[in-house]
Amino acid sequence: MTQNHVSRKSGYRDYSHTQGKVGKAAGRTSRDRARRELSQNFLVDSDAVESIVRVADPNGLVWEPGAGEGALTIALAQRGAHVIAYEIDPLPAGRLAARTRGHTGIRVVRGDFTRARPPREPFAVVGNIPFSATAEIVNWCLTAPALTSATLLTQREYARKRTGDYGRWSLVTVATWPWFTWELRGRVDRTAFRPVPAVDAAILRIDRRPHPLVGDRETFRALVELGFSGVGGSIGASLRTRFPKANAALAAAGIAPDTVVAYVHPDQWIALHAAIFG
Known part of the structure; x- marks a missing residue:
């Protein structure tokens, strides 16, 4: 699973083709190769982290895909959420585990978020998700029975398409509309990430409706x-x-x-x- 991460002041598939071309000099080290293979773009802008947390308005149980080294993880926990932070890359997962050892509001899981069985109790998903696996993570969220909301940092183009911001509506949005709302809740400039991706990001908020609009x-x-x-x-x-x-x-x-x-x-x-x- 490809992972995008939050690192101080801190994306999964349909839009990976918009990433910039990598030259021969790039990806020389194992860490460089890991970043490319795992679609890692660390969020390094504290204002962006605060924006995501503000939109998420976390409380109770929060699952975080692509936790990286934990800037968003810690910010969510500081707001009172109990965070289950998923990270597939062993290096940042180890660093985050060590950094948060003893923190009762954070549990780090080294593993593939999209293969995890969702909890039975109400929970939210909040994350700076890997651009190359956006479709998988969104689908996971939409099919998790107890999910209340998902606040996801995605490529801006993806968020605009899913929320009707172009004046058009996608099949995914329409097919789920009786059960979920889709909102574009803010733009995050690409310079807020390291390494800098080729495109800007946006905060996408998906909420389960308390009462479905269609019965069948x-x-x-x-x-x-x-x-x-x-x-x-x-x-x-x-x-x-x-x-x-x-x-x-x-x-x-x-x-x-x-x-x-x-x-x-x-x-x-x-x-x-x-x-x-x-």
């Missing part, structure tokens, strides 16, 4: 996937392949049949589901 997860997911199938180039064309009266349902939800699916707001999908399934 299976039919909602199937509807959204059909809409995003791309058949015919519009939401109406895609839905008519299964629902002959799709145009009437779309009208009830306030959606023009020729709308490109990415421009349909998640709330309109909920109204559309209600119009079709009652």
Whole structure:
């Protein structure tokens, strides 16, 4: 598992291609190679750490992916959270364990966060996550039954796409919208990291809704996937392949049949589901 880390004043997959090209002189030492292989970008800006903690507003149990040497770990614990800090790289994991030995609010786990079994009690996830494994970590969070929220430092492009900041909506966001909110909660300049990545980062906040907006997860997911199938180039064309009266349902939800699916707001999908399934 690739890891991004927080180091004083302190990303996992879809957007790894945006990282800068590495020259022949780079990656000479074993640590340099580890940083490249594990997608390590240490956060070295104390203001950025404070911003993440402020958005996370931690309390109770917090799981942290990619803890690194622990700047974010310690800041979370200082706010009163009980932190389970996951780190796959043995060197920073050892340093963090030694640094926090005796701290009752921190437990360091050397291992792959995405392979861990989530706790049964309510918990939050907070982390400066590896850019190269963003999809895996987000999916882990969305499928953890007791997760209450996730505050993740991701590539800014990823956060903007998932929160509709470009005016378009992704399949992942729409399919989970009845159960989770997605918010872009701040930008972190790339110069806040060492080594400096090729792109800026952003704070992505995902919250589980206390009351789901849709009762039937299976039919909602199937509807959204059909809409995003791309058949015919519009939401109406895609839905008519299964629902002959799709145009009437779309009208009830306030959606023009020729709308490109990415421009349909998640709330309109909920109204559309209600119009079709009652």
